[in-house]
Amino acid sequence: MQLRETFNTYKGLPRSIYVLFFARIINTMGAFVFPFLTFYLTENLGIREEVAGTYVMLSAVSYVPGSIIGGKLSDHFGRKKILVFFQGLAALCFVPCAFLGNSMIVPWLLILAGVFGGAAQPASSAMTADLTTAENRKGAFSLLYLGTNIGFSIGPLIAGFLYNNYLKWIFLGDAFTTLISLILVLIYVEETIPSEKEMEEGKKLKTDERTEEGHLIAVLFKRPSLLAFALVSTIYSFVFAQHHFALPIQLSDIFGEESSKKIFGVLMTTNGAVVVTMTIFLTTLTKKLKPILNIAISGVLCAVGFGMIYFIDKPSLFVLSTAIWTMGEILNVTNSGVYIANHAPMSHRGRFNAVLPIITGAGWALSPRIMGSFIESYGIKQVWIVAFIMGLCGATLMYLLYLVERRREAKKIDAV
Template sequence: MNLFKKFFSPYIGLPRDIYFLFLARVINSMGNFVFPLMTMLLTDKLKMSPKAAGEFISLAAASYIPGSILGGKLADKYGRKSIFVFCQTIAGLFILACAFIDKTMIPWFVILFGVLNGAAQPINSAMVTDLTNKENRKQTFSLIYLGINVGFAVGPLIAGFLYINYFNLIFIGNAVAIFLSVFFIWYFVREPEIKHDELDEMERPKEGNTFKVLFERKELLYFALISSIFAFSYAQVNFSTTIQLKDVYGENAARFMSIINSINATVVITFTTIIIHITRKNKAILNITIAGIFFAIGFGIQYFFVSFYPYILSTFIWTLGEILHATNSGVYIADHTPASHRGRFNSLMSIVQGLGHGISPLIMGRFIQKYGVRNVWPLIFILSSAASIFMYLLSKYDKKENLGKKEGAAI
């Protein structure tokens, strides 16, 4: 009982709405069947080459951009909840349609789904920020992240089974999960009300257009650019790793990828609270710097793999990096974003960071075609290590900027 209480103690006393957002994330992630298997769908069911599959996945990732821009703008103007519910509902309808159309049309409907889902993501982040403060924000982002991975611990195993035996149910199950999560948010989560007098200097509303305000917060722009390198590296989980396993195991690679995704989720569920406790006194940006080191090691060692079992160790290592990045990235962005621009800033941050994830399959598909999948991993080791160094330098810049602002305020 004491161990149970200690495990969940960081999450006690959070706003009621956060627990329903957590539940919605669990349900949504449990039914997130389609995207983890997109590489398999394109290369196996549609017989695309790694290069062609990479181009299509990059196009699907790019579809988030227009949706994200529109979603962030509308959320700041008309409110978070109503826009979120609308976008996710239409996204669910697009993914449901994939169960009933010709297989060659599925990638195009997934792209349409990406536009609407892209609109919903920055709104969700803005909603979480609105419902929290600096004191409980790290615990809240940690809990939401935990919810995503509670779902992912089960979802990929179901998806791997359905892919081989009941392919169309992948899309139906994904849509049902989206509709259920939308219901919980629509019915149980209130529209956030921002109390401006309780905000600190960095979060107070600002006048001016998005880019004017953003360029006054250069550290946020630098942060997003460096994070895009981490996203580029992390994209290899569902792309280069899938291709590497498919070269060895053929169609059964879908099951092995499901195992990797479930191990990833299990490590997150088991270790997130422990890591939050160990690193609780660190600045968010320092924890993200450490995350880059775990990415470099976890992905870099895949160069040496010739059987499946070492992937378990690799997954454990890069998952530690994922935990540190995911639980601290949102905190850093929230702490540096004015309340008046949260939807738009979260939109821009996700676009810039997502750029790395989006172009990764495009670039690595061509790279694999020319140099082979094994040579991906030394490159990813170098990129992750470099990004970690850049993030450390940004922490020094950030500290200097904040010190200058405090001295200016004192004068």
């Protein structure tokens, strides 16, 4: 594969996509607060671990009501307006935190920021779908995913230097970079919500992007393949969640508490490095395959990457395992957004991009509780057998969905 061909994957995209790419880098590069939230709650505020866990959970769960509200509003008032308004409110929540010291108001402001951030997310996803077509979406979603991870690979490093001596700049820096990214969007990205004329023309489309009328649930059930995709995706998120939950426990069991933390840090660095270096190559390599088939391949890589942990006990092999499941993560994330965009009606993009991530991400929420009980009963090592089986099951179901869609497309061609 020639280097020029590889970078051509990102060539010719709408200008607004490139602006969003740089905005993502700036925004996530300044994502200082939430990576260090647990440290802040326990060390600075002196909150017990159990109570701190409750606040962390609330900050994560706060995304859900915000997302539902933002999805609805972005379909009625515009993607850009909702994105800028709610992301701006999230940034402003961080400013008073810099000056409140050890006040218990701070955790609640961070939870509120989670609500506002959740409201902005569906607008951002809908905007990307509006700006692209089925032909160039894969490159666009891949580029934005890359931008997000470039920022996240730098942000925690900067925050680590700021945390001990310049704590208020953790909050101010997060607010400042978010506002800078929003200024880029405000100036250089046009409003993308379809006009009334485009909505009318959209009723004539022969694809799943055609305009629909009616309540979200009713319209969603008109897209059974998308609903099936979302439900199968919960298997994926359940398995991928093990890198945050079961993997640290496994490392501690093999290498001891002190060494396991260092090794886990190396593995997370590996994860970030593979995302940044391999996203463009994997996107180019699989660009001719349908998104759902790429997601099926992702499940196989997920099964192999996590399943091999059952057999290994050397740090170098854990690095190899991480590289394999990370490539699965890349294929899953970059193609899932494309699949949803290709099957969501243009009239409901905001709402679909609010509800579907909640369904697909259910595995992340359920996994720690279920696997925690499983580990207590059967031991940590058996987790990886379950992960392997679930990964293959997810891949098989995605492949069956691919076959169903291919048969449906063939019938449409025969009908014409």
